[in-house]
Amino acid sequence: MALPVITIDGPAGAGKSTVAKKVAQELGLTYLDTGAMYRAVTLLALRRGVDVNDDAKMKELVRDIYLDLSGGRIYLNGEDVSEEIRRPEVSESVSLVARLGSVRERMTALQREIASRGGVVLDGRDVGSVVFPEADCKIFLTASVEERARRRYLELQNKGIAISFDEVKQNIVERDKIDSERDIAPLTIPEGAHIVDSTGLTIDEVVQEIVRKCRTD
Numbered sequence: 001m002a003l004p005v006i007t008i009d010g011p012a013g014a015g016k017s018t019v020a021k022k023v024a025q026e027l028g029l030t031y032l033d034t035g036a037m038y039r040a041v042t043l044l045a046l047r048r049g050v051d052v053n054d055d056a057k058m059k060e061l062v063r064d065i066y067l068d069l070s071g072g073r074i075y076l077n078g079e080d081v082s083e084e085i086r087r088p089e090v091s092e093s094v095s096l097v098a099r100l101g102s103v104r105e106r107m108t109a110l111q112r113e114i115a116s117r118g119g120v121v122l123d124g125r126d127v128g129s130v131v132f133p134e135a136d137c138k139i140f141l142t143a144s145v146e147e148r149a150r151r152r153y154l155e156l157q158n159k160g161i162a163i164s165f166d167e168v169k170q171n172i173v174e175r176d177k178i179d180s181e182r183d184i185a186p187l188t189i190p191e192g193a194h195i196v197d198s199t200g201l202t203i204d205e206v207v208q209e210i211v212r213k214c215r216t217d
């Protein structure tokens with residue numbers, strides 16, 4: 001039997017990356033963070049001063065981009081940007097970048113190529129609906145806005161990044177809105193997905209629930 005593909009989609013700050021990493025570990029699979037790819041494209045645009053609303057310029061930018069996701073890190077044109085892509089400036093612009101057809105086309109192709117042999121857990125917004133609609137197990141992971149904002153706020157605090165709770169919450173609400181309302185590959189519950197609400201659950205409880213669901217799929 002071919003190696004499985006597991007997709008985990010959901011709104012900002014639902015804990016997808018932490019959970020997806022652990023699910024992959026438990027099942028002996030590789031983890032692919034598709035959000036990190038959109039973040040890396042955004043970082044490059046910000047560094048080069050490219051207007052993220054300029055579709056033509058963004059198309060040019062992604063044409064020559066080289067992304068390498070190995071060993072749990074992300075390299076942008078050879079440079080490890082794993083920490084920098086989590087900065088609030090990137091979070092502020094990433095959903096604008098992710099609306100663009102040229103960017104999505106390139107990232108989707110790359111994701112399919114990386115996961116072509118299976119044995120992968122991917123997390124994102126459209127991985128179960130568009131990138132791998134035939135995935136073996138699909139999860140839609142969510143939590144209340146308050147809880148998602150609280151988790152992200154603590155995460156940024158721990159990294160020593162100065163930002164208020166309200167700013168974090170506002171960014172999450174805004175990104176959810178743009179991600180859900182965009183024309184191409186909007187955030188949605190994929191057909192056949194299991195919905196998991198992580199509000200009030202520990203990371204391990206969420207991981208176990210997902211592993212259980214995927215083992216019986």
Ligand code: CDP
Binds near residue numbers: 014096124127
């Ligand atoms: O970790 P967090 O929930 O903050 O977001 P992320 O997974 O790092 O994704 C950042 C942004 O990339 C999202 O808000 C989406 O705009 C975009 N994204 C997307 O459009 N499609 C994906 N498959 C993954 C991320």
